[in-house]
Amino acid sequence: MSQPDHVTALSLRPVSPLDDDLEAYFQKCRDKLGMVPNVLTAYAFDQKKLRAFIAMYNDLMLGESGLSKLEREMIAVAVSSHNRCYYCLTAHGAAVRQYSGNPVLGEQIVMNYRAARLSKRQRAMLDFAVKLTSSPGSVEEGDRERLRRAGFTARDIWDIAAVVGFFNMSNRVASATDMRPNTVYHGQAR
Amino acid sequence: MSQPDHVTALSLRPVSPLDDDLEAYFQKCRDKLGMVPNVLTAYAFDQKKLRAFIAMYNDLMLGESGLSKLEREMIAVAVSSHNRCYYCLTAHGAAVRQYSGNPVLGEQIVMNYRAARLSKRQRAMLDFAVKLTSSPGSVEEGDRERLRRAGFTARDIWDIAAVVGFFNMSNRVASATDMRPNTVYHGQAR
């Protein structure tokens, strides 16, 4: 149980040195987060793939949206809980605890989002997220209509779908490669 | 059954005019494919999202890889079949028919990849793809080992995982928004 952990189970080494833009980005991570998230280290074997991942991630999770950053992280965790993705539950569970200032909320969405005391808006959002994750082929107009009735705009619905989609991608890349989260996440914002 | 079809069920209109780089990209699609694929039109309400999608897509599906372009399309279709994504099955089913020159193969992977006469390599690849799609949390070292024994390198395994992940994302964005494929796909390479 004490062997030193890898970043992934694949023998892919990060490019070194990285190009200046990426090196600067990693340095910014170290300055702001105290670490480079392992998912970035994992993608760093190919700088084109790393740039594409960062561009999509930052737009979705940090860009302008009718969804708050906390809401986007709640979606990330609810999706990752359905898919039982250890990496994403650890990293984004910490994010929910931090953004919400509510460590219990983070745990609840990791364990079972139905146990959290959510607003109707957020409950509708996570119900949609989990249905789209578990059974995408059965999502229909009635499901979009429930989001609209909960106050979401067309653009909000796109953003919910895009975040759900993104973590269904990331969960699978992480699970396929046995990606391991930085251990510092576990103690954050408890 | 004859109402004119939308691109998505969301009232999001493409930016017009697009920036020059994107306009040129759309023109290239028209020249080479005879159309702009509807997924691009769907993303065009936000040029940043469109660029991120194109960058990731082109790297994964058209960039260098130990997987042939046909193999990447076979993964796309096997994943989309599991998820029953009408958009992606239509567009990428056509791609398998075209790349393989084998219209029956395209149909088989749409319907049930187990019915196709595949090489051991390709069968192992699609078994992994479908397991990672249906049950990502149960993928483990034994699954990676099966890919290695079928001749895949660490980088190949990453690429399989990334394509599986990408279509698990796209399938959900398409299903969540009722994205409709260009009708021209249906008749291609039959």
Added chain:
Amino acid sequence: MSQPDHVTALSLRPVSPLDDDLEAYFQKCRDKLGMVPNVLTAYAFDQKKLRAFIAMYNDLMLGESGLSKLEREMIAVAVSSHNRCYYCLTAHGAAVRQYSGNPVLGEQIVMNYRAARLSKRQRAMLDFAVKLTSSPGSVEEGDRERLRRAGFTARDIWDIAAVVGFFNMSNRVASATDMRPNTVYHGQAR
């Protein structure tokens, strides 16, 4: 990928010559369809079984019913899609394309019937068909009541159930024996 295909994986040879009535029936198939459907060749190792299959099939799919022939084929394809039966999707997908004159409709029901633009009647019919296929033990009076409200008579409900049942049988005989469709189906009515 190019080995000549068998009719089934079982070493059962057709009776030869067939009795006159069956030989005439096969000749009628050749005249009207340009082939003997492989399912008939598969059953021809035993003429009693072949006759029982033909009698039930022709009554159900071609006999009098409140369901149109197209509707019966739509049920066949929706059931076969749920069960991922390569043989039946190929043969009856072609039939939907032919009867409807709508190649896209055929594809949609193969891929995900929820993506098709169906009348309320036909949607209710396929929802019932897929529930009865996936979870027969949970069908109850409420399900029949939904069919009645969509305009179906008691006899229509029997016919829907019987067609659903028949393809749940055929799908399993075809899958159990690796039955392969005549290749001519793939290109029909595209």
Added chain:
Amino acid sequence: MSQPDHVTALSLRPVSPLDDDLEAYFQKCRDKLGMVPNVLTAYAFDQKKLRAFIAMYNDLMLGESGLSKLEREMIAVAVSSHNRCYYCLTAHGAAVRQYSGNPVLGEQIVMNYRAARLSKRQRAMLDFAVKLTSSPGSVEEGDRERLRRAGFTARDIWDIAAVVGFFNMSNRVASATDMRPNTVYHGQAR
């Protein structure tokens, strides 16, 4: 709980009088079984459908086969247990008790065939039957090979598949119509 039971929930009345051949068949049932099985009464609204059902049923369950009549009934019950079909479990559970002279065996296959002490041959047969019932699209050559290793011929495999298919049909017709078994079955061969 005491309302008189219908044969099915559909208002379809038997043709009366039946043609001579069918009337004679019903009389034979009364003489040998002490009743006309309700499934026959249910089909009797249309004599063509009734004849097709009887022809297929009698060939499969009573005709020549490498499978004993008991084995065919064991398959019927294992399939019906998976599908939770009240009609078929009642009627064919009684048949297993009668053919085997072992009332416990009948109960075990109704409840969970894995609890029965079966020969390797019969266990392989029921494992195949239940896999073909629950997940027909995943049956492949390896599954047929397991049957061959358990001693089954190509013709036996066809017969297993055909019986599995038949009860996947009957279970759905019975569940769709709320078909109720003759109450006399319950007490037989206890």
Added chain:
Amino acid sequence: MSQPDHVTALSLRPVSPLDDDLEAYFQKCRDKLGMVPNVLTAYAFDQKKLRAFIAMYNDLMLGESGLSKLEREMIAVAVSSHNRCYYCLTAHGAAVRQYSGNPVLGEQIVMNYRAARLSKRQRAMLDFAVKLTSSPGSVEEGDRERLRRAGFTARDIWDIAAVVGFFNMSNRVASATDMRPNTVYHGQAR
């Protein structure tokens, strides 16, 4: 098929002699039931575990409750049917037949409780029981509210939950150890 049956597949022998209280309890079973139920024999390798099991069982199934003893047995059987537990279906199926004086009801709940003609109260109770068994993490206030509308008090809801829970425990202990029911159950109250 005729080897003498064990009580469980584990080589754990009952303490002998049992302490006086337990010996008296076993004697009471023999006097009233004509046997010691095998589940008690199975637990008798450890008298502390046996006493804890008896205490919980007797309180739940025989103690005061707003649920009749028959209703508690109906829950036991519906849960055990979902879990396909041969031991519990045999022993508690017999109990439903005995308490109800209705052998058909016992069979119906073993096979598919939806086939039984139940009062609205009992149907709501078994729907809750089976949902709590199959998908405990999705039970929410709406489910409790349905029980309240069917006339159940807070205490009744606890008792339903506790009986459902108990048989989800017993089913697993029995299945894990291949516990075999006393054969006398099979013929009781037919």
Added chain:
Amino acid sequence: MSQPDHVTALSLRPVSPLDDDLEAYFQKCRDKLGMVPNVLTAYAFDQKKLRAFIAMYNDLMLGESGLSKLEREMIAVAVSSHNRCYYCLTAHGAAVRQYSGNPVLGEQIVMNYRAARLSKRQRAMLDFAVKLTSSPGSVEEGDRERLRRAGFTARDIWDIAAVVGFFNMSNRVASATDMRPNTVYHGQAR
């Protein structure tokens, strides 16, 4: 999100005062744990039920066994993760962190036990626990044999089954009643 939380959603009040033995037990909890676990408060509406629960719990989780207390808690968490039980994941996740002195291990078993670096013994134990939880009717001799090969005795197998069973019960009582964990658990042993 800030309403004061109940112990359960059922309006069942603890007996007050409790009998001396139970009052002493609750006081011991306060002294050792700093709280009375809410599950005990929930059961305290009926002292007989409370005593039966405590007796079974303490024997299973704290009594003599070939399984360490940590191993029993690992089973509790793996089962509760499969069932997505918020109460039990919170309370027993804390116990795994405490007994193991390894906060990461506790998180891993909550999220996906397959992500934990386990000994072969413990992996076999949790694989059995999760199979017995998800599909009890399919557990057979081969599953017990795998435990024996991993070094477990007959008595150990009983104990694994009993702990799995117990949490399949507790998870359902907790989920059925919306039982809420004491908030102090969340911060323990991080």
